[in-house]
Amino acid sequence: MTDTVLLIDDDLPFLSVMQRRLELKGGYQVQTFTSGKAALNATSEHTVHAIILDMMLGNESGLDAITQLKHRFAPTHFIMLTGYASIATTVEAMKRGATDYISKPVTLNELLARLKGIESETQEAVKPMTPGQIEWEYIQRALHDNQGNVSKTARELGMHRRTLQRKLSKRSPH
Structure with missing residues (x-):
């Protein structure tokens, strides 16, 4: 089957x-x-x-x-x-x-x-995160903690709401 x-x-x-x-x-x-x-x-x-x-x-x-x-x-x-x-x-x-x-x-x-539940041999070794990735993760965590409220998250992060929206509209750093 x-x-x-x-x-x-x-x-x-x-x-x-x-x-x-x-x-x-x-x-x-x-x-x-x-x-x-x-x-x-x-x-x-x-x-x-x-x-x-x-x-x-x-x-x-x-x-x-x-x-x-x-x-x-x-x-x-x-x-x-x-x-x-x-x-x-x-x-x-x-x-x-x-x-x-x-x-x-x-x-x-x-x-x-x-x-198949197999650990892939092609998986990359863990690399340190770039500053862009660290910022992205911090923003995502704050956004999650604020239930997706961009205005509240921006205030918490000490940045303008439009600045946060621009950062969120970009793709996540790889």
Whole structure:
């Protein structure tokens, strides 16, 4: 029996390519969805081996869907995939039930290793964080502590609200 993977991402080209690769190279049966709500409404006769969920799904946060998806499908692996990684969102995803957290871009081999529960040999050694990464993490933690309130976070950090908004609109430093 082929293991089923639910792939949830609003990036249609990514969904198409990753579905094809996971089916061909990984041997998985992949069901794709563009939102957590669509996945929850799906009827699945198969046991779900893994859910791969993007954190940013248009106007929807993948974090908000973790608990319901985990309860509905009870996957062995629940991988949060994001282009906006931070320690605060990693901790929040794990608290809600994710078993893994991967920053985009991700290679197929890395994803397959995580799905099989194997520590990948290609994982980078831990490097010290850059000043930009440290600032990003500090801002994300303050924003999380203030329940996403940008004005309150800016006051707490001692910066103008527009300055904080500019910093948040940039991608996270790698």
